[in-house]
Amino acid sequence: xxxxxxxxxxTGLTLGCDLARRGIECLVVDKAAQLFLGSRxxxxxxxxxxxxxxxxxxxxxxANGAPFPSFRMYADTQVKxxxxxxxxxxxxxxxxxxxxxxxxxxxxxxxxxDELLRDRLLELGGRLELNTEFVDFVQDDTGVTATLRRDGxxxxxxxxxxxxxxxxxxxxxxxxxxxxEGETFQTERTLxxxxxxxxxxxxxxxxxxxGNVQERFSLxxxxxxxxxxxxxxxxxDDVPELTLAAVQKILDERCGRSxxxxxxxxxxxxxxxxxxxxxRFRVDRVFLAGDAAHVHSSSGGQxxxxxxxDAYNLGWKLAxxxxxxxxxxxDTYEAERFPIAARVLDVxxxxxxxxxxxxxxxxxxxxxxxxxxxxxxxxxxxxARETPxxxxxxxxxxxxxxxxxxxxxxxxxxRFTVLGFGADTAAAVDEVGRAQGDRVRGRVxxxxxxxxxxxxxxxNYDIDPSGPGTLVxxxxxxxxxxxxxxxxxxxxxxxxx
Numbered sequence: 001x002x003x004x005x006x007x008x009x010x011t012g013l014t015l016g017c018d019l020a021r022r023g024i025e026c027l028v029v030d031k032a033a034q035l036f037l038g039s040r041x042x043x044x045x046x047x048x049x050x051x052x053x054x055x056x057x058x059x060x061x062x063a064n065g066a067p068f069p070s071f072r073m074y075a076d077t078q079v080k081x082x083x084x085x086x087x088x089x090x091x092x093x094x095x096x097x098x099x100x101x102x103x104x105x106x107x108x109x110x111x112x113x114d115e116l117l118r119d120r121l122l123e124l125g126g127r128l129e130l131n132t133e134f135v136d137f138v139q140d141d142t143g144v145t146a147t148l149r150r151d152g153x154x155x156x157x158x159x160x161x162x163x164x165x166x167x168x169x170x171x172x173x174x175x176x177x178x179x180x181e182g183e184t185f186q187t188e189r190t191l192x193x194x195x196x197x198x199x200x201x202x203x204x205x206x207x208x209x210x211g212n213v214q215e216r217f218s219l220x221x222x223x224x225x226x227x228x229x230x231x232x233x234x235x236x237d238d239v240p241e242l243t244l245a246a247v248q249k250i251l252d253e254r255c256g257r258s259x260x261x262x263x264x265x266x267x268x269x270x271x272x273x274x275x276x277x278x279x280r281f282r283v284d285r286v287f288l289a290g291d292a293a294h295v296h297s298s299s300g301g302q303x304x305x306x307x308x309x310d311a312y313n314l315g316w317k318l319a320x321x322x323x324x325x326x327x328x329x330x331d332t333y334e335a336e337r338f339p340i341a342a343r344v345l346d347v348x349x350x351x352x353x354x355x356x357x358x359x360x361x362x363x364x365x366x367x368x369x370x371x372x373x374x375x376x377x378x379x380x381x382x383x384a385r386e387t388p389x390x391x392x393x394x395x396x397x398x399x400x401x402x403x404x405x406x407x408x409x410x411x412x413x414x415r416f417t418v419l420g421f422g423a424d425t426a427a428a429v430d431e432v433g434r435a436q437g438d439r440v441r442g443r444v445x446x447x448x449x450x451x452x453x454x455x456x457x458x459x460n461y462d463i464d465p466s467g468p469g470t471l472v473x474x475x476x477x478x479x480x481x482x483x484x485x486x487x488x489x490x491x492x493x494x495x496x497x
Contacts, residue, residue, distance in 0.1 A: 007166030011290030013117035018315030020126035031133035039109035041304030047370035065108035066223035099398025170292035182276030193268035199260035208255035281334035400457035422469035
C-alpha cells in the first residue's frame with residue numbers, strides 16, 4: 001500500500017485523514033486495544049482548529065469542546081486573581097477581522113479528539129487496526145517491508161512509505177537508529193489524571209495553593225463531562241501510589257482546605273519531562289512525526305498541536321509525490337519542521353522553568369496559538385517582490401471575508417490556490433489556471449468588492465490596494481508558497497514541485 005502509519009494518536013490519525021481525503025490508501029496501526037482514554041493533551045490552539053476545519057472536523061470539535069477557560073489562582077479559600085490566557089500573555093484577544101477564523105483556543109479532552117479523528121478517518125475510507133504491534137522494518141529502493149504482530153502472529157506489510165507517529169518511546173525511531181538528543185528532568189515528575197470533584201464552582205483552571213504557587217494542585221474543567229483534569233508537580237522522591245486516596249491527600253496538603261472532595265478516579269499517570277528531538281525527520285522512505293520526533297514540557301500546551309502540524313505538513317507532500325511530484329519535495333518536510341520543533345523545545349523549556357514564579361501578565365514569549373509559525377527562507381518560500389511586506393512567502397495565509405464567503409472557504413480542500421490582488425491580475429490568474437487545470441483554483445480580489453469589507457484581504461496580506469497587482473500562491477496546507485508581481489515565479493514553483 002502507499003503509506004503505513006504506526007501510532008493511532010492525534011499525529012497518526014491526522015495524517016491518515018489528510019491522506020485519505022486525497023485518495024491515498026493508508027493503514028494506521030497501533031498496539032493498543034483501544035484509543036487513548038485520558039484527557040492528556042486537552043488544549044487545541046487556533047491554528048490546529050484551522051487544520052481541523054480543512055479536514056472536515058471543525059463542527060464536531062466545536063460541539064464537543066469549549067473556549068479555553070480562564071486561570072483562577074487561590075490562596076486557601078481566597079481568589080488571588082483570575083486571568084484569561086490573553087491576559088496571561090499580555091496580548092489583545094484575537095478577532096476574526098484580523099484573518100483568524102477561530103480566535104479562541106479550545107479545550108477538548110484528548111480521548112475525544114482521538115475519537116473524532118478516528119471517526120473522520122473511517123468516514124474518508126482510511127483503515128485503522130488496533131491490537132497490531134509494529135516490530136521492525138527493512139527498506140529498499142522501492143518501499144518498506146514492516147513486520148507487525150497481529151493476534152499473536154507475525155505478518156509482513158509492504159508499503160511505499162512508513163511514518164512513525166508512535167509517541168515518545170517510538171519503536172519506529174529506535175528501529176531507524178536516529179539520534180534522540182536532549183535531556184531528562186530527572187528530579188521532576190508530574191502527576192496527571194481525570195477525576196470528579198465536589199466543592200468547586202465555575203469553569204476555570206482552578207490553581208489551588210496555600211500561597212506558594214510552586215506547590216499547587218490544578219483542576220481543569222473538562223467540557224462535556226463531569227470530570228476535571230488534575231495536575232500536580234512534585235519531585236521524583238515524592239511520587240505517591242497512584243490511588244484516589246493519595247491524590248486527595250496531595251490536594252488537601254496543597255490547598256489548605258477541606259471542602260473539596262475528589263471521587264471517581266478515571267485515569268492517572270506519572271509524567272517525566274523530557275526535552276529531546278531527533279537529528280533527522282526522514283531516512284529514505286521512513287519518516288518520524290509528533291512525539292516520535294520531538295518531546296518537551298507540556299507548558300503552553302504545544303505538544304498535540306505541534307504534532308498535528310507535523311502531520312499536516314507531511315500529508316500533502318506524501319500525496320503529491322505518490323501522484324508524480326519529485327521525491328525532493330519530501331525533503332522539505334524536515335527542512336520546514338525541524339527548526340519549528342527546535343524552537344518549541346526551547347520556549348516550552350523556558351516557560352516550564354519560569355512556572356508562574358513572580359509572573360506578571362505580558363511576560364509570556366511563546367506563540368502558543370501557532371499562528372506565527374512560518375517557513376520563511378525555506379525551500380518552498382519564494383518572495384519575488386523587490387521589497388517584501390509584513391506578510392511574506394512562508395507565512396500562514398490569513399483569512400478574510402470576500403464576497404459570499406471567506407478565503408478559508410476557498411483554501412479548504414486539497415489544491416493550491418492562486419490569489420490575484422487587484423483587477424489587473426485577472427489575466428495572470430487565468431494563465432496559471434489554464435496551465436495547472438484542477439490542481440489550482442484561482443480568485444481575483446478587488447478592494448471595492450460588493451459584500452466585502454473594503455480592503456480586508458489587502459490589509460490582512462499587507463498589500464497596498466492602490467499599488468500594482470500582486471499574486472499570492474497558497475499551498476494545500478494553507479501556507480504562502482509564492483508572492484510575485486507576475487505569474488512566472490508561480491509557474492516555475494508549480495513546475496518544480
